[in-house]
Structure formats: C-alpha cells, structure tokens
Amino acid sequence: MRFFKNFWKYKGLLTQFIIRDIKIKYRRSVLGYLWSLLNPLLMMIVLTAVFSSMFKFDIPNFPVYLLSGQVIFNFFAEATTLSMNSIIGGGALLRKVYIPKYIFPVSKVLSSFITLLFSLLALLIVIIVTKGNISFVILLFPLPLIYILLFSIGVGLILSVLAVYFRDTLHLYTVLLSAWMYLTPLFYPVSAVPDYVKSIIYSNPMYYFVEVFRDIVLYNQVPDFHTNLLCIIFSAGSIVLGLFVFYKNQNNFVLHV
Amino acid sequence: MTKNAVEVSGVSMRFNLARERVDSLKEYMIRALKKNMNYDEFYALKDVSFKIQKGDSFAIIGSNGSGKSTLLKIISGIFKPTTGKVEVNGSIAPLIELGAGFDMELTARENIFLNGAVLGYSKKFILEKYDEIISFSELHNFVDVPLKNFSSGMVARLGFSIATMVQPDILIVDEILSVGDYSFQEKCEKRMKEMTDNGTTLILVSHSIEQVKKVCNNAVLIREGELVTIGPIEDVSNLYLNG
Structure with a gap:
C-alpha cells in the first residue's frame, strides 16, 4: 500500500524525467524529434539496399519485414542500455535527496518507448508506400508493444543493478547485445539459418516479440495463442525477476555509485 | 500525536571502505578466490540516539568527518542505517545540497x-508557486537560460527558492548559507526564521559556532x-570549543 502511495506521489517526477530525456536527446539538432522518425527510415534504406536481393524469394515485403523487426529491437537495445547506465548516471542525485530508485531505469525505458512510438510512424509510412495490406488486425499493434515494454523494464532493472556492482557489465552488454541482434531474425528469414541456430532463435524471447509484431503489421493475422502465451511468460518473468533483484539491492546503491 | 519531530534510536552506519574498489568482475573473482574481500569496515555512526522536539531549532555539531552529514542523510532517507531506526513525523525539506537534481542543459523554468x-511536488502545485519561486530567486531575466550559463550563486x-517554496514540517540545512551574496544570505536566514516561527522544526549542521x-x-x-x-546550545558549543 505504501508502495503505491509512493508511486503516486512521484509520478510527476517520472514524467519530468521522461520529458527531460526527450528534450535533451535532440536539443540543438536542426531536425529535432524528426530524427526519431528519420533514423529508422534511413537505416532501413541502407539495410534494404544490402540485404533485400539476398532474401528476395523468402520475404515478400522486405522493407516492412526489416523495419518492423528493427524498431522493436532498437527499442529494446536503447531502453536496456540507457537503464543500465541510469543508476550510475543518477549517482549524484541518489546521494543527495531521497527519491525512489526505480525511477531512474524505468524513466529511461519509457522515454525510449516514446521514441519507439515515433518510429512507428516511419513504419506506417513504409507500409503505405510499399502498398502493404492494412486491415483491422493492425489495431492490435499495442499488444506486442506492451509485451516488449514490460520485458525491457525487467531486463533494464536487472542490468542497472549489475552495472552498479560490476562496471564491466557496461562493456560486456554491448557485445551481448550485438550477438543478440544477429540471433533475432531481423533482416533474414528463420528458414535461412541452419538447424542448430534455429534452436537458439527459438529460445530467444526477442524472436517471439518480433514475431507477434510482424504477424500484426506485416501478415495481417492475429498472432496465435501459443506465441502470445510465450510472450506473456517472458515479459511477466522478466519484470518479476527485475523487480525482485532491484528491491533486494536498492538500499546498497548509494554505497556503490 | 507525538511531540517529537525526529526520533533517532540506536543508529549505526557502517560503510565498507573499499580501499581498493572492487568494481569489476575479474577483480571480484580474483578476490573471491583468494578469500580476500578487502573491506575495511568503518563506522560513521555508532549507536546514536536522540530526539528532536517539534518546533525546535536543533544543531548537529562536530568537526570534519565526525558523521554529521551521514546523520542528516539518514534522517532524510538517503541512507538506510545499518542498525537502529529513525522515525520522522512530518514532511522534510532537505537543503543538503542546493540544486541536487538540476540538469545543467535545461533552462531555469524546466529545472523548477x-x-x-524530485522533491515530490505535483506539477499543478509547482505552477501555483512558480511566480513566487521566480520572484524570490530574483531571476526574472534568466528563466529561459540553460543552467550551465548560470553562476554558482x-x-x-x-535551489533555495525551490526547496523552501512550501512550509515543511522539518527543514534540514547542511552548511549552505555560505553561498550567494550578502543580501541573499540575509534573505535566506529571514525565510528560515519565518519558518521556525511558524512551527517548522529546523535541523542545522554546521561547524560554524557563530551561526x-x-x-x-x-x-x-x-x-x-x-x-x-x-x-542547550550554550553548553554543547562550550564543550565543543574546549574539546
């Protein structure tokens, strides 16, 4: 009960942190927020130029296939990397005033989430330009976003704790993240990889999130129950574990940052 | 209703003075294998208990490194004591470091x-107090200037204007009055006086006996x-000076 009261009291701070992150991110760039939209578009053009001829026969609408995976994964990568650094970065503040500590990682994930919403506009543009199918199914798009949001918060919480104790995490995670990216079918179809890689992909939570998202925005079909269930298990597991680890350790942060 | 604003009972605070900081996994492994977790235990506070009555003006005196600031940080909830507990009745406005939580890239308006x-006020409430903050800080001409272009004063x-925009039950001050020019210092002292007159408990940390x-x-x-x-302040400060 006290937890919720506290949460309510500091919700203003959470929004202020998010606003600050977004303001600072594009401050002084000429195009400003437009970059959230342009960035994925430009990346997609580069990657499409390189890979689309390679997988021409397996993937009908390569730009949408690529971009839908990319926005999801980029969100995850950005959100977790930022929240990993958040406690260390907020150290100065942590040592001077009392504020609930989860605000640091969670606000980072949420501000990345807002960037993701901008990128969705880019995706919509590409769907329209490539004459992709649009049906009512597309209205289901918030569902995978909620999965990935919860999953990212959980992972972000765990990483932020790890980074406080071992600064090596910061460097290790960069490597891990790129391995993770290649093991998520973003720019290749699953059918293109050998069997032993497939088994790794099938145990990768990101694969299912991307899959659900693609079902909705690319294939116009309601994702099946089995995949949804896996997504729910992964995101619930991640957030429960994340909160548990975080609350176990949060009182020690101030001694280590 | 209790009469005490703050009750500190049996508080000890232990720091692990990691003389060689163990910040990396490799080092950690090596140390763990050698069974040499080279922590120097250091007690910043040892079994401290006292009570501060409501409406009192209370000073915590001590020389450098005696644990004053640690105590303040425990009272304001930044540190959790290793043992013992602290009971606080009422809202706290900590002036431990002015402008903690300012973002130098943002303007004064955004930072308010x-x-x-950060201090836990709602946006609506700050909007109501906004003019008051600006006029107290005398920064009318600078509201849209990024803070990195401000002088430290x-x-x-x-920072002071924001932290004191409400009448808190407990005001915690950690040697901050040395900032700002003379007239602003006067203004700060006057505001603190007003608050204590209205029933705010003041906790002041200092080694300036004069103040x-x-x-x-x-x-x-x-x-x-x-x-x-x-x-009483006379006895304590005499002991400190002779001490």
Missing part, C-alpha cells in the same frame, strides 16, 4: 519543474561517530 518533482538561489548560536536552541555534539552530549 524537474527539481520540484544563481544556481544556489534557485549555530544565532539560530538554534538545542544541539547535539558528535565526535567520531559517537554522541558526546546533547542539550
């Missing part, structure tokens, strides 16, 4: 909302983490 939120002014004598009634003396004495 950010810092207000201006930052301190803004403490001017503002406080009671005091506690801390030496090397241990409570030496507690009582």
Whole structure:
C-alpha cells in the first residue's frame, strides 16, 4: 500500500524525467524529434539496399519485414542500455535527496518507448508506400508493444543493478547485445539459418516479440495463442525477476555509485 | 500525536571502505578466490540516539568527518542505517545540497519543474508557486537560460527558492548559507526564521559556532561517530570549543 502511495506521489517526477530525456536527446539538432522518425527510415534504406536481393524469394515485403523487426529491437537495445547506465548516471542525485530508485531505469525505458512510438510512424509510412495490406488486425499493434515494454523494464532493472556492482557489465552488454541482434531474425528469414541456430532463435524471447509484431503489421493475422502465451511468460518473468533483484539491492546503491 | 519531530534510536552506519574498489568482475573473482574481500569496515555512526522536539531549532555539531552529514542523510532517507531506526513525523525539506537534481542543459523554468518533482511536488502545485519561486530567486531575466550559463550563486538561489517554496514540517540545512551574496544570505536566514516561527522544526549542521548560536536552541555534539552530549546550545558549543 505504501508502495503505491509512493508511486503516486512521484509520478510527476517520472514524467519530468521522461520529458527531460526527450528534450535533451535532440536539443540543438536542426531536425529535432524528426530524427526519431528519420533514423529508422534511413537505416532501413541502407539495410534494404544490402540485404533485400539476398532474401528476395523468402520475404515478400522486405522493407516492412526489416523495419518492423528493427524498431522493436532498437527499442529494446536503447531502453536496456540507457537503464543500465541510469543508476550510475543518477549517482549524484541518489546521494543527495531521497527519491525512489526505480525511477531512474524505468524513466529511461519509457522515454525510449516514446521514441519507439515515433518510429512507428516511419513504419506506417513504409507500409503505405510499399502498398502493404492494412486491415483491422493492425489495431492490435499495442499488444506486442506492451509485451516488449514490460520485458525491457525487467531486463533494464536487472542490468542497472549489475552495472552498479560490476562496471564491466557496461562493456560486456554491448557485445551481448550485438550477438543478440544477429540471433533475432531481423533482416533474414528463420528458414535461412541452419538447424542448430534455429534452436537458439527459438529460445530467444526477442524472436517471439518480433514475431507477434510482424504477424500484426506485416501478415495481417492475429498472432496465435501459443506465441502470445510465450510472450506473456517472458515479459511477466522478466519484470518479476527485475523487480525482485532491484528491491533486494536498492538500499546498497548509494554505497556503490 | 507525538511531540517529537525526529526520533533517532540506536543508529549505526557502517560503510565498507573499499580501499581498493572492487568494481569489476575479474577483480571480484580474483578476490573471491583468494578469500580476500578487502573491506575495511568503518563506522560513521555508532549507536546514536536522540530526539528532536517539534518546533525546535536543533544543531548537529562536530568537526570534519565526525558523521554529521551521514546523520542528516539518514534522517532524510538517503541512507538506510545499518542498525537502529529513525522515525520522522512530518514532511522534510532537505537543503543538503542546493540544486541536487538540476540538469545543467535545461533552462531555469524546466529545472523548477524537474527539481520540484524530485522533491515530490505535483506539477499543478509547482505552477501555483512558480511566480513566487521566480520572484524570490530574483531571476526574472534568466528563466529561459540553460543552467550551465548560470553562476554558482544563481544556481544556489534557485535551489533555495525551490526547496523552501512550501512550509515543511522539518527543514534540514547542511552548511549552505555560505553561498550567494550578502543580501541573499540575509534573505535566506529571514525565510528560515519565518519558518521556525511558524512551527517548522529546523535541523542545522554546521561547524560554524557563530551561526549555530544565532539560530538554534538545542544541539547535539558528535565526535567520531559517537554522541558526546546533547542539550542547550550554550553548553554543547562550550564543550565543543574546549574539546
């Protein structure tokens, strides 16, 4: 009960942190927020130029296939990397005033989430330009976003704790993240990889999130129950574990940052 | 209703003075294997207990490194004591470091909302108080200037104005009055006086006996983490000076 009261009291701070992150991110760039939209578009053009001829026969609408995976994964990568650094970065503040500590990682994930919403506009543009199918199914798009949001918060919480104790995490995670990216079918179809890689992909939570998202925005079909269930298990597991680890350790942060 | 604003009972605070910081996994592994977790235990506070009555002006006196600031940080909830507990009745406005939580890239206006939120105020409430903050800090011409272009005195002014925009039940001050020019210092002292007159409990940390004598009634003396004495300001400060 006290937890919720506290949460309510500091919700203003959470929004202020998010606003600050977004303001600072594009401050002084000429195009400003437009970059959230342009960035994925430009990346997609580069990657499409390189890979689309390679997988021409397996993937009908390569730009949408690529971009839908990319926005999801980029969100995850950005959100977790930022929240990993958040406690260390907020150290100065942590040592001077009392504020609930989860605000640091969670606000980072949420501000990345807002960037993701901008990128969705880019995706919509590409769907329209490539004459992709649009049906009512597309209205289901918030569902995978909620999965990935919860999953990212959980992972972000765990990483932020790890980074406080071992600064090596910061460097290790960069490597891990790129391995993770290649093991998520973003720019290749699953059918293109050998069997032993497939088994790794099938145990990768990101694969299912991307899959659900693609079902909705690319294939116009309601994702099946089995995949949804896996997504729910992964995101619930991640957030429960994340909160548990975080609350176990949060009182020690101030001694280590 | 209790009469005490703050009750500190049996508080000890242990720091692991990691003389060689173990910050990396490799080092950790090596140390763990050697069974040599080279922590020097250091007690910043040892079994400190005292009570501060509501409406009191209370000073915490001690020389450098005696644990004053640690104690303040425990009272304001930043540190969690290793043992013992602290009971606080009422809202706290900590002036431990002015402008903690300012973002130098943002403007004064944006920082007012950010810092207000750090202190736990709602946006609506800050909007109501906004003009008052600006006029107290005398920064009318600079509201849209990024804070990195402010002088340190201006930052301190803004910080003080935000932190004292409401009448808190407990005001915690950690040697901050040395910032700002003379007239602003006067203004700060006047505002603190107003607050204590209206029933706010003041907790002041200082090693400037002059200042403490001017503002406080009671005091506690801390030496090397241990409570030496507690009582009226005259007695305590004499003991400190002779001590």
